[in-house]
Amino acid sequence: MKKASVFMIIGPLLLLGLYAFPLWNIMLGAPQYPEPMGMNIYINGIKGVEEFDIQNIDGLNHYIGMKTIPKPEEMWEFSVFPIVVGAMVFFGVMIGLLGFMEKVSYRWFFGWFVLMAVLGLLGMYDFNAWMTDYGTDLDPRAIMKLTHPDGTPMTYKPPLLGNEKMLNFDVTSLPSAGGYLMFLGMLLTLVAGYLGYKKSNKK
């Protein structure tokens, strides 16, 4: 159980990477942008990959009537996410420590994982909902109002994961360093749970 608990302590600590590294990254390349512009999505706000990327993405988006990319204070998520992540790290480490002292069972490890997974999925759902709004709630006075061949208005929701061609832009959306650290951390807590489970069955 000691080994399992060490994993359970390290796993949540990896989530601290979310404070330093982006959770997600969206890159936009186009014929005129051989060096693509990009957004790094942190738990506390959105930043350009290069200094002026956000400004330049907003500048282009105004043609198709998209709202500007939100500042941290414009979305409640950017103040709540850091607290939620911090709390989860704290609880995770506490559970790990208690496990180390044999005060709690491996079930708590799974419990933390399930809670984190649920919160993560909620976060993804929320993120996707924002992107849908961002890509579809367009200014009716937009300079360019484009339609699909069937006549329906074109919308510009970036993909949640993977690559999509949007007008002249190739948009690629993938987890970034903070996100990968989070996944790894969560995986470690699963391992911790599994090791704990094996150990307790041996007894």
Added chain:
Amino acid sequence: MRKYKYLFFGLLGVFALMTGCNNQGKSGAKGALGSSVADRVYVPPGEYDDFYAFFSGGYTGNLTVYGLPSGRMFKEIPVFSQFPTNGYGYSEETKPMLNTSFGFVPWDDSHHPDISQTNGELDGRWIFINGNNTPRIARIDLTTFETVEIIEVPNSAGNHSSSFITENTEYVVAGTRFSVPVPQRDMPIKDYKGNFKGAISFISVAPETGLMDIKFQLMMPGFNYDLSHPGRNKSHGWFFFTTYNTEEANTLMEVNSSQNDKDFIAAVNWKKIEEYVNNGGGTMMPAEYAHNVYDEHTHTATSTMKKEVLTVDPTKVPGAVYFLPTPKSPHGCDVDPSGEYIIGNGKLSADLTVHSFTNMIDAIENEKFDGEAYGIPILKFEEVLGGVVTQAGLGPLHTEFDGKGNAYTTFFISSEVVKWKLGTWEVLDRQPSYYSVGHGMIPGGNSQKPFGKYYVSMNKITKDRYLPVGPEMEHSAQLYDISGDKMELLYDFPTHGEPHYAAGIPAEKLIANSRKIYKLSENKHPYAALTANDTKLVRDGKVVHVYMSTIRSHFTPDNIEGIKVGDEVYFHITNQEQDFDVPHGFAMIGATNAELLIAPGQTKTLLWEPKKVGVWPFYCTDFCSALHQEMQGYVRVSPADSDLELSWSLGD
């Protein structure tokens, strides 16, 4: 597949060498047989050249940027000439750049670019170039590729033996081609001899900022100081100048200044003079010369008129200046990478005279003099001579070096480039140039560390090399591959204006430092509109300041009323873009100056003096976006006695 092909021909080449029946075996192995010449100058779409090459524009007054080996031109940098293309010399910010003691001079004749060096190697911070006609030296920043400083050179005329830099960019040197009365005065021309002076200026370059300042002017006898180069490596601390017209003739010069069998190369120990000056030596004399500095934060140049210059009489500094007799009106004065050989290209001779620095020092120490001229010791020709390249060609002008012990000299009259070996003085190869080559250039060929892959000849006569375009045409350059034993002519390409010299540098030394935008947050222009809220109009009598901004794809404001006939309207346009390669242009109907091309983050100002009542449009001249055609606006101009107040708007 191609590799095997090379291998095959390589083997063929080796075989040919061994059997001794093909004396070009080595160049065969290098690929003359194995690949077409076209392959070696072809830079595929989207790929970069290996070298930057900066060609002087001659009578364009500017500097052009090319790539090698492709010969593609990337940019024309305005330096000494007004440039309506972007408003240089027309905009209020850049007019001061062309200010001189003669007033505003809109043109010059730019000659010899030289890239800054550290420890004798190209460092790629700045490139300097001389204005020949109204003597000036300019400094161009190689992060923005814009002219950032111009200093006028007083007491000089025909600023030709310029702008060459010492090996740590301590000085940029400017010598006068025409000697003149110093100070200028009303006197008979025929009294030239003994009365005119030849000023050689040592302009210090501040190590961090690059700012130039005339440290001292050496007042030499009234010869013509044609070209120069710094000592380097072992001869660092010296500077060498070719002279002609040591006859001091003042008329029918082509005959009268070609009589002496030998003219001189002047060897100047500038370290010694620097020490003399630092210890209070020299005479401050009244002078008038402009010093123009461009500030990249205010995006504005200021011109300051300087009032005095420190002069040095060479006879007052013993051991500082010597004359090296050099046959037949030498033109180019070139110093090899080791600093040992000083090549005097005697343009009326068939031979090349090479002086040895070691011999020169020895001759000085042992006082092997052959008289003196105006108190300056003349060293014995035989004592300083290092060697002679005999019968190399006709009309030698300039020599460059490949860093592998070879020199390449241009011959104007016999129209060829001749490769010869330093030390043995044997001619190794010769290739025709089309036609009448002036200067040649090897990237870094004028430093301790040349990059001896290509040689570019800059030819004075173009004639039939390209499709005919009437009597007047651009000049022509030729690219040679010099990586093998023999030079190979690869390519012809036209060059803008008349390049008198060029400077090349490996691309990787500049690419990373090249700026993409100016940051708005660093824009300190007093009339900048950094946000749309800063846009406004301010009237002060007849002067109206328009604080205008541009961003894709509109001007703010784009409707202006209350302007009157007779007003002086200053359009201060700030380009608020912060994206690479999104300039906006500004053109106003009836403007008698030029347009503005404003880089992202920059502010530029155009003066417009409306003469007619009406509603007059302005527009963006640079196809900035899909809505570029919509990027326009109107100015309503009312009669001079109108009471209409200023008003402005966007989107109302």
